[in-house]
Amino acid sequence: MRLTDVVLWGLEEMNREGLVALPPPREEDIRRRLAVMPGQIQRLYCPDGTVQGALDSLFEIQGALFKARNPDLDYDDPEFDQD
Numbered sequence: 182m183r184l185t186d187v188v189l190w191g192l193e194e195m196n197r198e199g200l201v202a203l204p205p206p207r208e209e210d211i212r213r214r215l216a217v218m219p220g221q222i223q224r225l226y227c228p229d230g231t232v233q234g235a236l237d238s239l240f241e242i243q244g245a246l247f248k249a250r251n252p253d254l255d256y257d258d259p260e261f262d263q264d
Contacts, residue, residue: 185243188214192239195232203232211235215242222246 188211195207208228215223225242228235 192236
């Protein structure tokens with residue numbers, strides 16, 4: 182989870198700055214960082230060349246990690262609220 186948080190932080194900063202296209206060096210860095218994750222998680226990373234696409238893809242990865250951590254919890258349930 183920490184790895185995805187670090188990557189998301191950088192992408193959110195780029196998004197906040199108004200960058201639309203994901204620079205190739207940043208894309209390579211993200212793929213390098215994700216290489217330590219299991220293959221089924223790595224395959225969830227499917228960016229479309231945009232910062233937003235990379236963000237969406239990383240959120241999918243985080244969702245899968247949360248689900249793997251506690252498979253009985255339905256994170257999509259509108260009643261789910263941990264606050």
